[in-house]
Amino acid sequence: MxxxxxxxxxxxxxxxxxxxxxxxxxxxxxxxxxxxxxxxxxxxxxxxxxxxxxxxxxxxxxxxxxxxxxxxxxxxxxxxxxxxxxxxxxxxxxxxxxxxPNAAWPAPLARDAGTAIGGLHELVQQQIAPGQNAHANAFLQETWLPRVRKAGARVLAVWDTAAGAGMQKIVLLYAWPDAAAWHAGRRSMDGDETLQAAFAAQRRQYGTALFERSEVNLLDPAPGMIIRAGLGRVAD
CATH class of the missing domain: 3.30.70.100 (Alpha-Beta Plaits)
Known part of the structure; x- marks a missing residue:
């Protein structure tokens, strides 16, 4: 897909x-x-x-x-x-x-795929350190996404860029309950000691953090659009 x-x-x-x-x-x-x-x-x-x-x-x-x-x-x-x-x-x-779809985004079950997802959505185009895709994916699954969920977001999608500007990217889509939750969650992640320690370890091991610059868009669902959790994907 x-x-x-x-x-x-x-x-x-x-x-x-x-x-x-x-x-x-x-x-x-x-x-x-x-x-x-x-x-x-x-x-x-x-x-x-x-x-x-x-x-x-x-x-x-x-x-x-x-x-x-x-x-x-x-x-x-x-x-x-x-x-x-x-x-x-x-x-x-x-x-x-x-x-x-990235391996970190399992297809939702049919009973969950049709759930309407409102709130404030966050689209992140996350640049990955060159040549470090495998390590970045491991960090994404084992550390980053669990901390995002702990901060209060629902992870709606995780993609690899197949074509377009900036191939060395992971694209992430989160749903936050509202703008206040997004602000609180981002503050929480900025001060997250687990993430700070992980990035420090990456700089020592690889000479750079695995996640580099990112482009962030904050999104409101468009008028007349109901966005479903599955985004067109359903587990077999």
């Missing part, structure tokens, strides 16, 4: 128009062509905020190519695009990433 993550820098004053396009026009058009949009958000903080962010799931790259070839060949899309743009492009710039 692969995912496609898109982050759109929206023209000033056009965010409501983007949401209207997705709520009023895209449900039928996506269903017609097999586009599975599993999440949509407003990025309320982060680079280029406010941004519109959405996530799609596919069986594989072949399915992705097929559904978008069908979509772009549909005259209805071009009519909707012209009508909703209203003479001015809504999206000024976009970043696109292809993601594949």
């Amino acid at each position: 692969i995912y496609e993550l898109r982050l759109y820098a929206v023209a000033p004053g056009r965010m409501a128009d983007v949401h209207a396009r997705f709520n009023e026009h895209f449900p039928a058009l996506f269903a017609k062509h097999g586009v599975d949009c599993v999440a949509r958000w407003n990025a309320v903080a982060g680079p280029d905020a406010p941004r519109f962010v959405y996530l799609m799931a596919y069986r594989d790259y072949a399915q992705r190519e097929a559904v978008w070839a069908s979509f772009y060949a549909d005259a209805e899309w071009w009519r909707i695009r012209a009508e909703t743009n209203a003479g001015h492009e809504m999206v000024e710039r976009h970043d696109l990433f292809f993601l594949k």
Whole structure:
């Protein structure tokens, strides 16, 4: 399974128009062509905020190519695009990433996959020290994610970057109950002695911390969008 993550820098004053396009026009058009949009958000903080962010799931790259070839060949899309743009492009710039599930993200059971997840979501593009993927993954599973959960977040997804800007990345998606919980959780992690000791040990052993710089976007679920815990994945 692969995912496609898109982050759109929206023209000033056009965010409501983007949401209207997705709520009023895209449900039928996506269903017609097999586009599975599993999440949509407003990025309320982060680079280029406010941004519109959405996530799609596919069986594989072949399915992705097929559904978008069908979509772009549909005259209805071009009519909707012209009508909703209203003479001015809504999206000024976009970043696109292809993601594949990391081993640290087990597929949820069917009984849990449909759970609606609200609150404040946090999307983290975490740069990994060059050549240290195996060690970084071990640190992620054994230390980092348990401390994130202890700080109060639900881990919604963990991906490896398959294509896009910055291949040496793990992409993480967390859900916090609200902004206050995010602030408290981040303060907790900044002062977490277990994490501080782990990073100090990494610097001694590898000459660098395994987790380097990161890009963080804080996300509100988009109007009209119910985000499910499974994000299109269900355990066999």
